[in-house]
Every structure is written in structure tokens, then in C-alpha cells.
Amino acid sequence: MDFSVRNLSYKYSKEGKPVLDDVSFSIEQGKVTAIVGPSGCGKSTLLEILSGVIPTLISNGELSGTFDKPDDSLISVVSQTPENQLFGYGVEDAIAFGLENMGIPQAEIAQRMDYVLDLLSLQYLRSRSVANLSGGQRQAVCIASVLAMQPDILIMDEPVSSLDPNGKRLVQMVLKQISLDGNTVILVDNNLVWSAGIVDHIIGMLDGKVVFDGSKEEFFQDFELQHRLGVIIPQEVEIYRGLLPHFPDLKMFYTVEDGLTQLAEMVDTKLFTQEKPEPDEDEENIISVHNLEKVFNDNFHALIDVNANIPGGKIVAILGQNGSGKTTFVKHLNGLYKPTSGDVRYKGQSLLEKSVAQISRNIILVFQHPEHMLFEETVEAELTFCARQQGIPFTKEKITEVLEKNNMLEDRETFPLNLSMGKKHILTILSVLFSSADVIILDEPTLGMDGFLMEELENLIQHLKAQGKTVIVISHEIPMVFRNVDHAIILNKGKKIFQGSRQELAHRDDIFDSIHISMPPVVVMSKALGFDRICYNVADFVEQAKTLKRKEAE
């Protein structure tokens, strides 16, 4: 069965500019094809055309070209937010929904349900309610519900963008199983970190045009293109990219093990002997948390006797799987939650009697979904919202300066909700620059960001630190966390299991094992190769590797 897109062009209105411009490519049957490209490149529009949303539901645009597919072929989609896609209270109800709509007889529905639940190893979820599933489980059920319809093409739109490492691992496993089973899958995602091992074919898009159509191996060799498309690639590939000019015999590697095997023959390895650093006792804490307990109305014990200190002027990461208590913890810092017992102090003063708005003069929480925060009519008004609420003066020049520095000057009069997801996130963080707060909490700030925006975000976080502000980041992007933070707190099942500097954290493989999160490849590899110091970013890793390069490798 062949599927091919021929000379596809699309405009949302006759007067508008083309979102897709003469797009042509073929979809290989039984393979996983990834469509990559920066925000606004036309990926989502292409998805809407492939899935039939355009022109079935959106019919006022101008479409030319063809999507050649056999008659009666079924194409279905798994979206990035399964809670908006799953219909039905229980897992069985949700999986049966599409099949019932197709008029499949009851006995066959039961058969197909068994098949997909077995295939994806999800039988254990069968009698659960959808509302009680974790993000990863929900996404896996969503994939099962679509797969049960036996689509000819399964399209997955950023399926792991809102998942924690456990959820990503589950969806990764599910995708692997689907591809082994010979299903045709299209993955629309600019983050190839989790799917690099599974993808076969990559289509790169830029400004509505196809700029790359080839194998995964070819794509990962084209460093300039990866950068141009803002694709987030596995850190292993980044390391390879950095090392290649100095180690020309190095072959592409996608795993830490493969990289270590090759490098062990090219650098002088030694046993990692660096001593565990001592905790810094002289740090001045801006926030201190004492015996914090939180029990919700349904008797769920979300935080259990948490004692923690946030050092001032530092970047602090809060890590842990979903449900570990991270968001509950930070919501106590800005007063959204009041503790069941215990205390939270800012510069020694208890915050318990203050309202959230009063606390926001010192501590601001930037939410995970920017749509919850944006409600002004223009980007400029949104930018100054906090300042106006707090009575902080600002100037037009300052607004221009901030927008210009963050590539948003042309969006000044734009309606904020029309921005891309990544830009919305940047805007909510930028508005904090105009407030009086000196502690900024960012809850999952990388959601929906491509490589370019991620770089901007990291610069912004460093800029806030340079201004003397304390930045607390909740994130599942572990390489990004290690590149930027000074300090970390790890929560597991409501308990604090670690607090210390980045250096101390890098020594605690045991903690990472216990919470099922992997350390970044640069940390693992620099320790395994016995570098003089642990590396937290690729540039440092390359520098260290160069100094240990064996003579015969030169």
C-alpha cells in the first residue's frame, strides 16, 4: 500500500501566505517516519491534511496538490493531550469508542481490544478508569484506542511532550512494539531525543517546504540542517557532532554504551576517582521549608516531613517523577497551598499568613500551561501585567529592549494567544522581568519548545541569575537541568530524598536509579572515561576528551 504526498500547497485564506508550498514525499509502509521542523514550519497543517481534518472540518482554505492513498484507507491520530482525546470513563470504554463508531460487532471489538492490550502490554490497565491513569498510561491507552481501529497510518503528534521520564519510556516501548508489528507510523515531533532509536525515515520542513527527505542516518550526519531546523537531538549525537572534528574515525552513536566502546579506544581512560564534594555550609538561604506536610481532602499524603533550603541567587532544580510532589512543593512556596503542618519562610519570615498576591512581590510561579496566564490583548500589555499589579514603574524603552533581546519585537502588538506554544512560554517568563520578585519558579518551562526556543530559555534563565534572582525550575529535561543548575532537590513519593549542589548530584547514581531517571550522557560518559572533572555540557566534554586523546588516535 503506497501513500504519497504530491505538490501539496495550502493557504488558510485566499489572501494569506502559503503555509505549505509544493510539498512532496512518500510514506514508507511499515516504517516510522518523523516529520521535523521548527514552530510554524507547517508540520501541524500537514498533519491536518493527512488526517483529513482539512478539508473535512476546515474547508475555507485553499488546497492544491494531492495526498495519494488507496480508497477506504483509514488514517488516525494520537494527539499530544490524551485527556482531550479519550472518550469514555474506563479504559475499555475508551478503546471501544472508535470501534463502536465504525459499527464493528461486539465479539470483534472484544477480540481487537485483547489484541491491542496484549500487544502494548497494557492488560493491567483494562479495568482502570481513565481519570486515574498517569500521563504515560493515558497516552498508551490513547495509542491502543487508535490502533484497535486498525488504521493504515497512525499519526502521533508530539506524543511525549507533556510526559515524565517514566511516561516517555512507556510510550517509547509502545512505539517500538508498534513498529516491530509492521505498522506505518508518522511521528510529528521536533524532539528526536526519545525516538531516535525507533525512527527510520525523516522529513525535514522549513517555511512550508520540504528541505530534507532521507534516512535517520543521513539526517543525523547533517549537523548544519539539524541546527537550521531547531531539532532537539539526543545528547549522544551532540557529543558525536562535537567530537568528530577531533576524532575523525569516530562512527555515529546513539547510545552511551556505543559511544563509550568507541571512545575507550581513542582516549586514555582511567578510573574515576574524583572525591565527592562537601556540602557548601556558607550558602545563604532565601527560602527555608520546615517539616512540611500536606494531606489533601481525599487523605492523599502529598508531602511528608519535607525540610529544604533554597539558596539565594542560584538556579535550583526540583526533580522527580510525576506524582512525586514537585508541583505541590512549589505551590507551598508561593502560598497557593497552605501546609497541613510545617512552615515556609522567605528571608526568615513565615509566609503562612500572606495571600498569594502578597507573596508574588517576592516569589512568582510561572505555570506549566501559558494559556492559564495570558489574558491581555497584546504582547506588550501581557509583558507588563505583573509590574502593573505590583505598582512597579517601567518604560517603553525597557519593553522594547526586552522584546528585541528575545526576538519578539515584531510580536509587540500580537494577541498573545496567537503565539506559538514555545513563545507563549517565553512571554510568561519575560513578564516576570518587570516584577519585583526575586524568586522565580518555572514549572516545566520547556513544554512545546523547539531547539531555538530552548536555547533562548536557557539564556533567559542565566540572565535572571545574573540579575541576582533565584530561579527554581521543575523540569524533566535532565540534560538542560544539568547544563544550567547550581543546586537540586529531589522528591520521591512526597519525601525529599536529596538536596545538594550539582557536583554532589552528579555523584549520586543511586538516587537516579531509585527514581528511574537517567543522568545526562555527558555526565555518565565523563565519569566512565575517568575525566579529571565531571562534564555537564557537550563543549566541556569535547575539551576534556581532546586533552586525553591518545597519540595513535591523532
Add this chain to the structure above:
Amino acid sequence: MDYLKYVDSNSFLHKLDPRTKFAFFVVMAVLTSVIKSFVALAFLLVFFMVIWKSCHIGTHILTLLSKLKILLIFIFLLWLVLGLFQLPKVEGGPVFYKTTFSWVGQQHIFCFDWYDFYKGAVYSLRIFLMISSFYTVLLTTNFSEMILGLRKWHIPYSVAFAIGLVFQIIPITIKELQAIMDAQSSRGLEIDKCNWATKVKNYVTFSFPLLFRVLSKGQSISLAMHYYKLDFSVKRTAYKIIRASRLDVYFVAANIVAIAITIVLRVMFYIPV
């Protein structure tokens, strides 16, 4: 607002055919709007309490009661105040204060007596029983079962699906509103320590992002309906089939007995209100 959600459990009420529970709500709604005897209503309350206890939803009903307390107190006081200007319709019982006064050229009675309390209590209890019978069904029937039940009553699938969707969306919308309120207060908007006028103004402010979130959710849901090939003009099949069981028979029998006792009590202890 979590108290509005279905409670996942395996009690006998959860196991009943949804149609039996819908019928229970309809019958109780009619009964409580007809019966105005405090003794009969008090018996119904006891009957309901037995159901709640056996289904382990008592704490949820208490939460509902705490949410409704302002409304119930208002109804109680409203009928109490209205009763101050009437004489009791039955003889006897304590009268705490009685006088007459003239207003706009007419003579009026002011009589503060036991009957004012009685009327207030009857009307509050009727409202509470009416709401709690609906709430009992809501707590023990998930939206998928509601759709199945309505389809069995030959309600068109488009209507049944829309009703089920409402119950699926309500908790999501409430969660969204809470998240928006939290996000805005985190950015400095005072919603805790302010007067009611500011609170009202803030709610108007929140409605804007909420509208966009709800529209965006609506769009996602319509896309999902497209992905799952939902077409109301095509005949659907059903994976799950609901059937009345012996439990339904027991429940209906218990209700018939309770209704009969309620009617007898109403006849025996009737005080016109």
C-alpha cells in the same frame, strides 16, 4: 469542586442498571415535591442515609451539605420570615411573640411561633432531598454508563453522547478555572484579601482565558471525534451491554416499601404548610 465527580467504587448502587438509578431520581424528585410532611420527609432522609452509608458515599454527601448550607439556611430563613406574618394553620404549639401593627393603612399580624420553624425546616429538607437524590445518581454512575442507560431508553445517541460529554467536561472546566485563578494570583492579582466587588471583577477577568481554554478544549474534542470516526448518522454498535440484575429488583422493592411508608407517614402526620 471535586465533590461533583463520580466516585469509583464497587458498591451495590454502583452495580445497578443506570436506568434503575435514573428512575430512582425521577421518583424521588416527584415524591419530595409532593410530600410536605416533616415526619415523612425525615423518614426519607433516614432511608437516603442508609443508602449513602451502604455505598460509602456519606463523606461526599456531607461535603455537598456543607456546600449547600448557605442555600438551605437561606430557604429556612425565607420561610421563617414569611411565616412571621401569618398565623399557624393548626391549633396549639408554642407562640413566642404575637402582635398586630398597622402599615399603609392596613392592619397586619406579626406572630413568631413554632410553625415558622416547621415551615422553614420542611422546605429546606425538601430541597436537600431533591438535590441529594440527583447527587446520589451522579456519584455512582459514570458518564459512560449514563450514555448506555439513556440509549436503552431509546434516547438518540447524539443526545445521550452530548449529556455524557457534559459530565466529562464539567470537572475539566472546573479544574481549568482553578488553574487560571491560581496562575493569575501567582502573578500578583489579589483574589484572597479583597472585597466582593473586586472578587466579581476578578471573575470577569478569569472568564477570558477560561473561554479560550474551553474553546481550545472544544476544538480538540471535535478533532478527536473526527479521528474516531464519530458519525451520528451511522448505526453504532455497543461493546458493553447493561442488564437489570437481582440487585435492581431488591433496590426497587426497597424503594417501593420506603415510598409506601412515606405516604402513610404523610397521611398520619400531615400539617398543612
